Amino acid sequence: MPYDIARVRAAYPALAEGFLHFDAAGGSQVAAGVADAVAETMRSAVANRSTANVAGQRAYQLVAQARAAIADLVGGVPEGVVFGPSATALTYTVARAVARTWRPGDEVVLSQLDHDANVRPWVQSAEAAGATVRWARFDPASGELPTDQYVDLVTERTRLVAVTGGSNALGTIPDVPAIAKLAHAAGALVYVDGVHAAPHAPTDLAELGADFFVTSAYKWSGPHLASVVAAPEVWEPLRPAKLIPSPDGVPDRFEAGTPSFAMLAGVRAAVDHLADLGRLAGLPDADAGDRRSRLRTSLNAVRTYEESVFDRLLTGLATLDSVTVYGSPRHRWPTVSFRVAGQTPGETAAALGTLGICVSAGDYYAYEYFQAMGLRESGGAVRASVYHYNTVDEVDRLLHELERLGSRG
Structure with a gap:
């Protein structure tokens, strides 16, 4: 190739x-296209979101474009994309919202291979709810995360399984689809840390079996902004702490405060850059199809x-x-x-x-x-x-x- x-x-x-x-x-x-998009947005008239004037309308457009870009990147829908300053901050937001229904006797399954951002928020939320944390261990010699241990770890008491899409220390790729299948059979949610996985290959939430998938744009040529993606119906039952007058719909109610519109422009540009890598690299027919298709072509070549x-x-x-x-x-x-x-x-x-x-x-x-x-x-x-x-x-x-x-x- x-x-x-x-x-x-x-x-x-x-x-x-x-x-x-x-x-x-x-x-x-x-x-370069990311830096240009951020600079152009900061040089343009952009205000807080409003339908009353052009500056406010641009803000709405920037948010919508960024949500659509992330949805194309991971195989979700724009209405399920939530933005935040970092994967850590977003995972804390989700953990607090999800754990509001946990009770003593409930269980959470975590992995020793994960970045602490997909460990500590769940540990602390479990402690606050009186739930129990169960650990998936890695093999010390190979650094792999054996899937068969999840057969015993996941029970009818399991409420959530958090697992990495790729170890940021060793690169290990766990069998997330198999783990997710076990979790879903027990009625548990699956939270996948995709920060280390998304830059290196196409992502498909349905194939992974992820109920939540978090990724950080600065790991794939973009700005320091993160997103967590779930189906709108997965978000709907969750009620995060929020200000009374702030939006109450999904996904907006999970985003506290005014976002950085310039960084959102950078996120959209970064996804466009990834989709354009196939053309840059000289792949035949790299311009064919929509952005989601071009992302798959480019990232497979990557x-x-x-x-x-x-x-x-x-x-x-x-x-x-x-x-x-x-x-x-x-x-x-x-x-x-x-x-x-x-x-x-x-x-x-x-x-x-x-x-x-x-x-x-x-x-x-x-x-x-x-x-x-x-x-x-x-x-x-x-x-x-x-x-x-x-x-x-x-x-x-x-x-x-x-x-x-x-x-x-």
Whole structure:
């Protein structure tokens, strides 16, 4: 499959600075069209939502366009898209609303592989309701999340199962459809953290079996804004805390205060950018179909390209005697955690940073994983993640520098 990486990279102005960005798992660089959309909106007359004048009408239009874009990205409907400042904030909003019906004896099933944003809001809501938290454990050697354990974990008392669509520490892709099937058979809701999954492949809520799916635009070339998507009928019974005069319908009642209209313009532009990647990369017939179809074409190509680059990284890391890689899941997004002998993860990241190579270090909020592995107190690990603008040459440079650092350790 053709993939014109030069044209793809040219869509990201920040890459011209010359840094090597293996840190997209913590936040990707912003596409040019996104920055332009945000700037144009901030230069235009936009007021709070109103039908009385053009500035207010534009605000309504920006919200509607952003909802439609997210619906196309994940396979939902615009009426089920809720926006918020972050995945963490949105999950707290949903958790508080969902947990209002929980009672002592109810149960919530969580995963040790999840980012803490899909753990702590549920733990705290369960504690407040007197509900019980049950834990799905990962395999320490492979980093996989065995599906069969959910047969025993999910019972008639289960009210919600929260699970990641992809580990932000190891890249592990759990079998979310199978887990969701077990949860739904017990009458439980399924909340999927899709922050680490959505940037790397097409998303389909129906295929996943997700009742709620949360994603952050800054992980897929957009601004710092997040959304959680559910069917309107799933939102309808939930009553969040809200101001009396604020809108009471779905999805508006879940969005506290006035949104950032400029950031919403950026969200729409980011989805359009993802849909346009196929054309940028030179794929045949990439312009065919509606935006949802073009997203599927583009993101399938992205997944194939990223896997080829990531395979080079994994193969290279395996040849470095000084490097310990954590986890080896069979199905994963292009993310890996490791340590270099004789160095703390922070020291490795700082040394690479002085060379213009950007990686992450620490626990990256994958708190339960690093606690269970006994690595958190000693600094966690180094994380390298591949995004669709990374190249094999960049991987080779990273591997060369890691080999050099390891020889010094």
